[in-house]
Amino acid sequence: SQQGEEDPQALSIQEGENATMNCSYKTSINNLQWYRQNSGRGLVHLILIRSNEREKHSGRLRVTLDTSKKSSSLLITASRAADTASYFCATASIQGAQKLVFGQGTRLTINP
Amino acid sequence: GAGVSQSPSNKVTEKGKDVELRCDPISGHTALYWYRQRLGQGLEFLIYFQGNSAPDKSGLPSDRFSAERTGESVSTLTIQRTQQEDSAVYLCASSLDLAGGASTGYTFGSGTRLTVV
Numbered sequence: 001s002q003q004g005e006e007d008p009q010a011l012s013i014q015e016g017e018n019a020t021m022n023c024s025y026k027t028s029i030n031n032l033q034w035y036r037q038n039s040g041r042g043l044v045h046l047i048l049i050r051s052n053e054r055e056k057h058s059g060r061l062r063v064t065l066d067t068s069k070k071s072s073s074l075l076i077t078a079s080r081a082a083d084t085a086s087y088f089c090a091t092a093s094i095q096g097a098q099k100l101v102f103g104q105g106t107r108l109t110i111n112p
Numbered sequence: 113g114a115g116v117s118q119s120p121s122n123k124v125t126e127k128g129k130d131v132e133l134r135c136d137p138i139s140g141h142t143a144l145y146w147y148r149q150r151l152g153q154g155l156e157f158l159i160y161f162q163g164n165s166a167p168d169k170s171g172l173p174s175d176r177f178s179a180e181r182t183g184e185s186v187s188t189l190t191i192q193r194t195q196q197e198d199s200a201v202y203l204c205a206s207s208l209d210l211a212g213g214a215s216t217g218y219t220f221g222s223g224t225r226l227t228v229v
Contacts, residue, residue, distance in 0.1 A: 033217050042116075042203065043155075045217035088154065098210045099145060099168060100218065102155040 005103050006089055012109040019076045021106040023089030024069075030092040032065055033100065034074050037086045046074075046087075079110045114138075118204050118221035125194055125228055133189040133224045137206030144187050145218065146179060147203045155203065161187060162210060194228045201225050 007022045025032070031050045035043040049056045049065045049072070056063045062075040076083055086107050090100040117136040125131050137144050146158040157171040161181040172178070176195075181187040191198055205218035 035217075035220075041201065042220040042222040043205075043218075045219065048217050090155075098143070098162070099157055099160050101157065102147070104154040 006087070006106045008106060009104065010107045010109070012111060013079060015079060015081055015110050015112050017079055019079050019083070019108055019110075021074045021087055021089075021108070023072045023074070023103060025072075025089075025091045026070065027091075027093040027095065029067070030094055032063075032072050032092075033090045034061075034063060034072075035088045035090060035102075037088065037105070043088065076108075081110050081112050084108060084110045116204055116206055116219050116221035118202075118224050120224060121222060122225045123227070125226070127196060127228055128193055130190065130192045131194055131226065133191075133202050133204075133226070135187045135189070135204030135206075135221060137185065137187070137204070138219055139185070141206035141208055141219075142184070143207045143210050144181055145205045145207075146187070146189050147205070149201045149203060149223075151200075158189070158202075191226075194226075196228045199226055199228045 005024050013019055029051050031048055033048045034046045036046055037043045047058050047061055047063050049063050051067055054065055060077045065072045086105045088102050088105045090102045092100055119134045144161040147155040148158055149155050159166055159169045159172055159179050163184050164181050176192045179189045201223040203220055203223045205220045207218045209215055
């Protein structure tokens, strides 16, 4: 079964608005990562947050991690048309930490 | 190289034929991973390599699938007697370290889109 489950499955907003995507997982983790995928090909690493961290920022991205609820959120502020993509969370569990397990993704559409 | 390179980028094959997919990771990256992604779906783990060894092959769907890595560099994923359900994008990634690429995450290639007709 998938370790990470993103919510919502699809999100459509206007350019300039903020986009929030959520991820829930099941087991104890070493770290959680977010990736972006354009056009169904290679994924691009966005940000990594370790299990002992609660919040991390990178440019317009903000990631939070709540290990007690086994959940994470990705916030993209001041969205742009170029942010249109699929976003995936991925977890490295403490057991079997050598590989990332990906969720099903959130399809984000930014309307001009 | 500067990034992870996969070839071919697209492959159309007839049902029952064998195919080989190639991945050139970033030089010096210890770990190499293969994933499969069906249309509109998430990534399905297939196998990972630490050096030339494959400690976890648990995701390989059947014995028609095999992979190897040589020289702690290039990896080849082989699918024998392809079936239509094998149609997907096959993605390769590498990372500097294990623990899910705990320091810098994974770097992905652009994938091989396999279509079995």
